[in-house]
Amino acid sequence: MDSSEPEIRHGERVPVPGPRGGVLLPLPPARAAAAPEGEEVGDELKSAYWMQWEGEAARTSVWRILGRLPGISRRVLALAYRADARAAVMVVVLQIASSLMSAFGLLASVRVLSALFAQGATSERIHHALPSLVLVAGLLAAQGLLDFGVARGQAALTPRVRRAVEQEFLRLSCHVRLEAVDDAAFADEANKANDRGLYYMRQSVPQMVQLAHAVLGLTGAAGVLAVLHPLLLPLLVLSVIPQGYAAVRSARAQFLSHSRYSTLQRRIRLFTWLLLDRDSAAEVRASTAQQALLEEHERFARRIEMEDARLGRQEANVALWGRAVGGLAVGATYAVLGWMTATGWLPLAAGGGAFLAIRSSRGTLVSVVLAMHQIYEHALWIDDLERHLERCRALQPRCTGRRLADGVKTISVTDVHYIYPEAGREALRGVSMTLTAGSTVTFVGANGSGKSTMAKLLAGLYTPSKGSICWDGVEVREVDAESIQAQVAMVLQDPVEWPLSALANVTIGAGSITEADPQRALGAVTESGADRVIAGLPQQWATPLSKRFKNGQELSGGNWSKVAVARGLYQDAAVLLLDEPTASMDARAEHAVYEAVLHGGYGERRRDRITILISHRLSSVTSCDMIYVFRDGRIVESGTHHDLMNHTADDGRPGEYREMFTLQASAYRSAASSGEGNE
Template identity: 30%
Template sequence: MTAGTLPAQDPGTPPPPPPPAEFVFNGHYGRNPLGGVSFRAMCARLPSVLGRTARMAWQVDRRAVVLLLSCQFAMGAGSAVQLSATAKAMRPLVGAAPVADRLHAALPALIVIAAAAAAVRTASALATYADGRITPGLTTRADVALVEAVCRVEATAYSEEGFSDRHEAAEMGVVRTQTMVQDARTFTAALIRMAAAAGVLTVLKPLMLPLLLLAVLPSGLGAVLAARVDYATHYANIGDRNVRGMMRWWSTEPRYSDEVRANGMTDYLVYWYGAVSQRIDRRTLATAPHKLRITVGTSALGGFFLLVTWVALGWLALSGRVELALVATAVVAVQAVLGALSQVVAAAAALFHSSLYLADMSSFLDLAAARAPARGDRVVTGPVEEIRLDDAVFRYPGKETPAVDHLSLTLRRGEIVAIVGENGSGKSTLSRLITGIYLADKGHVSWNGTDLAEADPHSVWPRCGLVPQIFAQWPLRARENVTLGRPRTYDDQAVWEAVEAVGMRETVESLPGQLDTLLARELFGGSELSGGQWQRLACSRALYRKPDLLILDEPTSQMDPRGEHQIFERLKAVAADRITLVVTHQLENTKIADRVVVMDHGRISEQGTYDELAAGNGLFAELLALSKDR
C-alpha cells in the first residue's frame, strides 16, 4: 500500500473515508506578510537582519564575535594585498627580460601573494571556529526563548485564534537560526573582499565595476524572488504541517498503540498522513515552474552583462588602452570581484530567506510577551484562610456563552468541597479561576482578600497543588516526577512520604533504580508505569507540595478501588491544613466532602452535604439516580 492510499475495498464493504480536511492557516494571522511588500522593501530588511544577528551573537559570546569580525576584515585586507601584489608581479613577468630575471624581479611580490593567501586561509579557519562558538549558543537561546514564551503566556492564549499556528511558524525560525551566523559571516566576508577587489579594479579601469555589478545583480534579484516564493509556500503549508506533526505524535506514541491496533486504525492513519504530506508536496511542486522562470530569466540577463564585461576587457586590451600587465591583473580582479559579488548575492538571499522565518519567530515572541501575565505586584501570604469568588464571569476567546456565569462561592481552610455537574457545566474552568490560571472577565476572585488580578502569580501558584484531569507523564526520574517544580529538601524523606501516602512505595521500591529510575519506557534504561500508577504519582506530586489549596480533578479515574480508597483517606487526613477542592463525576466519592457544589451551565444550581442533596429533588439527585440505574 502506498502512502496516501487506502487498501482496495471488497465488494459490499463501506466506501473509503473522505480525504483529510483542509487545514488553512487563516484568521487574523492568515495573510502572508510579504504579500504586498515591494522588492525594494524586502531588500531593505537586510540591515535589520544583520543588526539583529549581531546583537543576538554578542549576547551569546562577545569574544567569538570580536574574533569573527577581526577575521572578516583580515580576509578582506589579505585579498586587497593579494591583488596589489599581483599587479606588481605581473609587470616583470610579462616583460621582455630573460625568464630568470623576470622571476627574480617578481619574487618579492610573489612572496607577498603567498603570505597574504596563507593569512586569508588562517583567518578563514579562525572565522569558522568563531562561527562554531556562536551558533550552538544562539540556536539554544532562540529555542529556550520560544519554549519559555509558550510556558509563560496567559493560559487563555492557547484558546485564541491562530496562536498554535503562529507557534508552528515560529519553530521554523529556530531552525533557521542554525544557519544565520554562517550566512551573515559569508555575506560580510564577501562584501569586504568585493570592496577590496573593486578598489583595485577601479584603479585599473573604473568602467569595469558597473559592468560587473550589472552581471551579478540579476542573480541576486532572482534569489530574493525565489525566496519569496518559497516563503509563500511555507506560509500556505503551516496549517497542514501543524496538524500533521500532532497526528504523527499521536499515531506513533507507544502509549496509544493499543488503541491504534485493536481498533484497526493503522490503514487510515497511514492514508491520512500520506494524503496530507502529498498535499504539502503538491503546493511545493506547484512553485517549481515559477521558480524556473525566475532563475532562467535572471540568469540570462546576468549572462548577457557578463559577456559584455569580458568583451569590454578584451577591447581594452586589443585597442591598447590598457597595458598587458594591467590586463592580466584586471582578469584576476574581475574574477575576484565576480566571485565575491556572487557570494554576496547568494549570502544576502540566504539571509533574506532566514529573515522571513526569524520575523515569524520574533513576531510570535512579541505576541507571547503581550500575552504574558500582566497582573499586580501584591503578595499573597499564607496560610490561605479563605478564597472568595464574587459574581465571577469567564468567557473563552471566540465563545459567546460564558463558561462561568456570575458565580459566587466561598472556600475556607479545613474544608473539603466537591464540585460536580455534567460535562461542559464549567467545573474545570472554575478550578482554573480559583487558582488564577484564568482571570475573571467580570467580578473578582480573591485569596485572603487579595484580588488575583492584582496579585503576583508567583506568590499564588507556589501555594497550589493541582492534579488535572489530563496530567503529564514526565520522562524524568521518579524523584523528579514527585518534586517537579518544588524541590523542598536535599534528602528523600519527604518524597517517600508523598509516595507512601498514595500507596506507591512498594511500586517505586520495585523499580530498577527506585527513585532514580527514569520513567520513560521509550528511552534506554527507562521503566513504565500503568495508568493508575501514573495517576497516583500525580497525586503524590500535589501532596508533596503541602499546598494551601489542593485541587484534584477526577483524581481516581484510572485507579482500582484500593488506590481510590487510599487517596480519599489521605485527603481526609490532611484536609485540616488546607482548602481542598475535588472535581468528580463519581458522585459516591462526594461523601467525603463537607460541601457539594453542583454546577449547571456555568452557574451553581445547588449546594449542600451529600445527604441533603441526595434527598432533594435537584440535579444532584437526578444524576445520582442515573448513576445507580445501570
C-alpha cells in the same frame, strides 16, 4: 441481488436507514479517484504553518530584498553583539581585514605581472617580481589567518546566540498566562516560532558572515579595478549584470522548487507516520491496514520520484541558461579588456589583474544572490518569532511585586464571573463561596457546568472577569499570580505523564526534579496508593516512566493517576485541589485515594489546609464538609450531604444533588439486586 430491487448507482441519493431515518446520502464510489495527472500532489492539504513564507523570496522583487537587507543586517549584528560582544566585534573586524588582504593581494598580483611583463632578461624580471611575489604570499597567509579568526569567532558566537535566543523564548513562553495558551491561534504561532523562527535565527549569524564575506569580496574587487583604470568599473558591471540576473533566476527556481517539494514530502510523511507511529500500531495491525497504507505510500512516492526528476531537469536547464548568458557577458567583457590592452589604454599587467578580479567576482556574485534570498526569506520567520516574543512579553502573569503570605485561613469568592477568550457565553456566572482552612469542599454538577473553571480561578490560573477572590482579605488581583499558584497543589483530570523518573514524577509538583524530601515522598505515595506501583518497577524510584528511555516503563492510566495524586500530596500546599483524579482508577484504588484524602494520614495535615475535590462519583464525597452543586456556571445548591439529601426545590421536586445521588445509588442497587436474582 433480488431482481425486484432497483439497482443503485454511484452518486444516486438513497435514504440511510436508522433511528432518525430519511437522511439522503449518495452511494459512495467503489474506488477512490486518483489525483488527475499533472495536478500537484498535496494540493488537497491545508497549508501548514511552516509553509507560510516558503518560496516568498522567489516571489518578492529583488529591490525589496535589497531594501530590507540593511535592516536585517543591523538586527543580526545587534543580536550577535548582545550574545557575545567580544566575539561579534572580532568577527566583524577580522572579516573586513580579510577582505582588505584579498584586495591588496589582487593589487600585489598586478605588480607581479608588471614586473614579469616588463622589458629585460627573464632572470632580471623574475628578480624584480620577487618582492611582490613574497608580498602576495604574505597577504594570502594573512588572509588565511584572518579567515581562521573569523571562523573561530563565528564558532564561539553561533552557539551563544542559539542559547540566548532559545532560553529567552522558552522563559517567556512557559510563563505566558493560561488563557493565552488556551487560544489555538496563539498555540499555532508558538509552534511556528519554535520550529522555524528559532531555527532560522540560529542560522542568521553564519549566513550574515557568508554574505558579508561575499559582498566585501565584490567591493574589494571593484575597488582594485577602479584603481587600475576607471573604465574597468563599468566593465565589471557589464559582466556582472547578466551573471547576476542568471543567478537571481536560478536562486528563485531553487526556492520555488523547494517549496513545492516540501508539499509533496508533507503528503508522504502522513503515511510514513501512520505506518511507524506507536499510537496507531495496534489498530494498523488489527485491521491489517499495512498493505493499503504501503500502496498509498508507494503511489505518492512515485509522484515524488517524477517530481524529483522533473525538478532536477529544470534546475539543470536553469543552470545551463545562467552559464550561457553569464558566459556571453564575460566573453564580451574579456573582448573589451583585450581591445583596451591591445590599443594601449590599459597596460598588459593591469589587464591581467582586471582579468583575475572579474573572474573571482563571478563566483562571488552567485554567493551574494543566493545568500541574500535566503537571508530575506529567513528574516520573515524571524519577524514572526520577534512578534511572538513581544506578545509573550505582554502576556506574562500578573506581577504586582506583592506576594501572598504563606498559608491561608479563608478564601472568599464573591460574585465571580468568568468568560473564556472568544467564548460566546460566561463559564461562571455570579459564583460566591467561602472556603476555610481545615475544611473539605466538593464541587459536583453536570459536565460543562463550570467546576474545573472555578478550580482554575481558585488556583490563580485565571483571573475573574468580574467579582473578587480574596485570600485572607487580600484581593488576588493585587498580588503576583505566581504567589497564588505556589500555594495551590492541583491534580488535574488528565495529569501530565512526565517522562522522568518515578521520584521526579512525585517531586516535580514542588518545583524540583533533582531534589527530594525522601520521607515526604514516601508518605505521599503511600497515601495515594502509588507505593505499590513504584515498588513493582524494575528500578523502583529511579525507573524512567517513559518507553522513550532505556529500561523505561509505561504505567496504566489508573496508576498514572495514583502517581499524580502523590505529586499533589507531596507538594503539601495550603490548598489541595483534586479535579476528578480518580476517573481512571479501579474502584478499590479510588476508594483508597478518597480515604487517604478525607480520613487518612493526609487528614492530619488537613487541619490547616483547604481541600477541594471535584467528583462525579457522589458516594465518594458524602463526608465532605461542604458540597457545592454547579449548574450552567452557577451554584444552585450548597450544604452537607445530609442537608442536600433533605433539600427540596421550589417546585417541590427533589433538589439537584438528591436527584443525582439517588440516580447513581439506584443504578447500583438495581444492578446488585439483578445480580442476586441471577444467583
